[in-house]
Amino acid sequence: MVQYRVLSIGTLAAHPLWDERTAVREAHATTTLIESGKHVIVVDPSLPPNILLPRMQSRSPVRCEAVTDVFLTCRNPGLFRGISLFPSAQWWMHAPDRERLAQVGEEVSQRAEGERTSAAEGSAARAAAEFVRLTLEVSRRVKDAPDRLAPGVDLFPLPGITPGMAGLLIANPSSTVLVTGDAVATEEHLAQGRILTPCEDMQTAQESFREAVEIADVLVLGHDNAVLNPLRGSLGRMPSGFGSG
Numbered sequence: 001m002v003q004y005r006v007l008s009i010g011t012l013a014a015h016p017l018w019d020e021r022t023a024v025r026e027a028h029a030t031t032t033l034i035e036s037g038k039h040v041i042v043v044d045p046s047l048p049p050n051i052l053l054p055r056m057q058s059r060s061p062v063r064c065e066a067v068t069d070v071f072l073t074c075r076n077p078g079l080f081r082g083i084s085l086f087p088s089a090q091w092w093m094h095a096p097d098r099e100r101l102a103q104v105g106e107e108v109s110q111r112a113e114g115e116r117t118s119a120a121e122g123s124a125a126r127a128a129a130e131f132v133r134l135t136l137e138v139s140r141r142v143k144d145a146p147d148r149l150a151p152g153v154d155l156f157p158l159p160g161i162t163p164g165m166a167g168l169l170i171a172n173p174s175s176t177v178l179v180t181g182d183a184v185a186t187e188e189h190l191a192q193g194r195i196l197t198p199c200e201d202m203q204t205a206q207e208s209f210r211e212a213v214e215i216a217d218v219l220v221l222g223h224d225n226a227v228l229n230p231l232r233g234s235l236g237r238m239p240s241g242f243g244s245g
Contacts, residue, residue: 001172001173002034002035002036002150002151002152002153002170002171002172002177003034003035003036004032004033004034004035004170004177004179004220004226005032005033005059005060006030006031006032006033006059006220006225006226007031007032007033007042007052007055007056007059007060008028008030008031008046008047008052008055008059009030009224009225010027010028010029010030010031010044010046010221010222010223010224011025011026011027011028011223011224012025012027012185012186012223013025013026013027015186015188016197016245017186017188017189017192017194017245018188027078027223028046028047028078028081028223029044029046029073029076029078029079029181029182029222029223030044030046030220030221030222030223030224030225031043031044031045031046031047031052031055031082032044032179032220032226033056033059033060033062034150034153034168034170034179035062036150036151036152036153036170037150037151038068038150039068039069039149039150039151039153040062040066040067040068040069041067041068041069041070041071041149041150041153041168042067042069042070042071042086042089043070043071043072043073043168043179043220044071044072044073044079044080044181044222045070045079045080045081045082045083045085045086046078046079046080046081046082047081047082048081048082049081049082049084049085051082052081052082052085053082053085056085064085064086065088067085067086067088067089068089068090069089069090069091069092069149069150070083070086070089070090070091070092071092071093071145071149071168072091072092072093072097072138072142073158073165073166073167073179073180073181073182073183073222074093074094074097074161074162074164074165074166074181074182075093075097075098075100075101075104075162075164076162076182077131077134077135077138080134080138081134083134083138084134090143091138091141091142091143092142092143092144092145092146092149093142093143093144093145093164094144094145094155094157094164094165094166095144095145095164096159096162096163096164097162097163097164097165097166098142098143098144098145098164099164100162100163100164101135101138101139101142102139102140104135104139105135105136105138105139105140106139145166149168152170152171152172153168153169153170154168154169154171155168155169156168156169156178156212156215157208158180158181158183158208158211158212159201159204159205159208160183160195160199160200160201160202160203160204160205160206160207160208160209161181161182161183161195161196161198161199161200161205162200163200163201165181165182165183165208166181167179167180167181167183167212169215169216175217175218176215176216176217176218177216177217177218177219177220177226178212178215178216178218178219178220179220180212180216180219180220180221180222181222182196182222182223183205183208183209183212183222184209184212184213184219184221184222185221185222185223185224186221186222186223186224187221187224187225187227189221189245190213190219190221190227190229190230190231191230192245193209193231194244194245195209195244195245196222196223196244196245197244197245199244202244213229213231216229217229
């Protein structure tokens with residue numbers, strides 16, 4: 001039996017389906033813990049370490065050093081701000097996004113050579129320098145995710161938002177659970193058949209959305225909680241407004 005638990009419920013800076021047009025909160029992705037056999041997997045450690053650590057401690061008895069794997073659903077740097085909590089884990093990403101992140105890492109590295117900052121330049125400069133450092137570290141260390149991360153935990157490609165976006169499919173005897181990343185962003189996106197923007201390939205993202213709701217009984221959403229799938233078995237009745245949002 002594969003166990004999963006939401007460590008931190010994500011949120012959007014501006015939720016377009018709440019009629020928000022500008023940022024009203026700090027965005028962060030949903031972070032999920034999956035336990036299967038000897039594998040302890042953290043998905044999308046989005047919050048900064050000083051915030052994610054107490055969230056993890058309040059939601060699970062699992063210690064950071066016990067985490068064996070970190071899986072990133074896409075290459076968005078906002079998904080891995082807390083990844084330094086898991087230095088002994090293996091870091092994974094679906095190959096297409098891993099390859100693009102490696103390219104970005106090299107570009108960032110070249111720009112950073114002429115933009116060295118010091119602590120005296122203030123908190124904004126230090127934050128920018130830390131962002132560069134972390135992006136470089138992840139781009140150089142993350143590996144192509146295998147088709148199976150652990151017993152009962154399989155890679156589930158969900159391209160569209162980015163070419164390499166992928167979730168994790170958890171197969172238990174009584175239910176199928178899909179950690180979707182932003183292929184299905186929030187409960188409102190799920191209910192209305194909406195795709196989060198920006199999106200690199202809308203048609204492919206819509207196909208991924210359909211696959212997600214076709215296969216899963218429970219969906220762990222990219223910027224929301226885990227929810228029962230209200231569209232299970234009803235693909236012929238996809239909301240009429242199916243599109244971006």
